[in-house]
Amino acid sequence: MTVTEQVGGPVGVFVTGTGTEVGKTVVAAVIAHALAAGGLDVAVFKPCVTGLDELPADGLADHELLRRASGSDQTDAEIAPYRYGPPASPHLAAAMAGEEIDPERLRAAAGAAGDGAGALVCEGVGGLLVPLAPGYLVRDLAVDLGYPLAIAAVPRLGTINHTLLTIEAARAAGLEVALVVLTPWPDQPTAIEASNRETIASxxxxxxxxxxxxxxxxxxxxxxxxxxx
Ligand SMILES: Nc1ncnc2c1ncn2[C@@H]1O[C@H](COP(=O)(O)OP(=O)(O)OP(=O)(O)O)[C@@H](O)[C@H]1O
Ligand SMILES: [Mg+2]
Structure with missing residues (x-):
């Protein structure tokens, strides 16, 4: 399937990863930018952003990077309905703020983000089994939204296991894995990196x-x- 072959609602993709800091935002930004360059009105969505307290002075949060890449004029709250200061898992960051993330609010916010847009690019939080709320994982949200997955992963040693685990967790829930993206890929990959790519594919x-x-x-x-x- 290509993103442009999906039917019913905006075309879309859910970008997840093998964990945190593995390139999800970069992959989501590249996809969003390409879709926008192709003439689509692109909306972006990230259920929860944490760690806002620890951003460097000149750093941009994920929702800001996604907005810039897509050319969207969505507000912070429209892109990321839950935003927290501590660099904690969403369920914990929410608890520290004295609240709980509401799955229904996430589904509604993603739907509203996609309404009227030609494409919706979602970035998950951490990996698929990160809890957003008690009993509701990032994977559950991906299932509820129904878009194919792009999985961001690093090229280095260790990535085979993490990537195959993520693929297995996705397929076990009935999710379609559209592609894996190894990032950043070196100009001159080592034998290990080249083998990692082939091994994950096969x-x-x-x-x-x-x-x-x-x-x-x-x-x-x-x-x-x-x-x-
Ligand atoms: N192709 C690339 N080119 C330049 N930088 C990259 C590339 N891929 C990953 N990075 C860098 O790797 C780091 C992690 O990437 P990114 O922020 O996209 O990860 P993430 O999985 O979205 O993290 P988080 O879990 O915090 O959302 C960033 O500093 C990012 O700029
Ligand atoms: Mg990110």
Whole structure:
């Protein structure tokens, strides 16, 4: 399937990853930018952003990076309905703020973000089994939204296990894994990195693509990720 072949509602993708800090925002930004460059009105969505207290002075939060890449004019709350200061798991960050993330509010916010847009690019939080609320994982939200997954992963040693575990957790819940993206992919991959790519593709029966080191401030220079299989 390609994103443009999906029917019913906006085309979309749910970008997850093998964990935290593995390139989800970069992959989501590249996809969002490419869809927007192709003429679609792109909306972005991130159920929960944490760690706002620890952003460097000149740093952008995930929802801000996604908005910039997509050219969307959504507000912070429209992109990320729950935003917290501590760099904690969403369920804990919410508890520290004296509240609980409401799955129904997330579904409604994602639906509202996609309404009227030509495409919706969602970024998860951490990996698939991160709790958003007691009894409601990121994976449950991905199932509720129903979009195919793009899985961000690192190229280095250890990635085979983490990536195959993520693929297995996704498929066990009936999610479609559209592609894995290894990022940042070096100009001259080592034998281990090259083997990691081939091994994930073959053991995971999945399309594995790569993103080189990007200048994140220059979206016009970003490559496109293709979804063909
Ligand atoms: N292709 C790339 N080019 C440049 N930088 C990259 C690339 N891939 C990953 N990075 C860098 O790796 C780090 C982690 O990437 P990113 O923020 O996208 O991860 P994440 O999975 O979204 O993290 P989080 O769990 O905090 O949401 C960032 O500093 C990002 O800029
Ligand atoms: Mg991110």
């Amino acid at each position: 053991l995971g029966s999945v399309d594995v693509q790569t993103l080189p080191q990007l200048d994140l401030d220059a979206p016009a220079t970003w490559p496109r990720l293709s979804w063909g299989r």
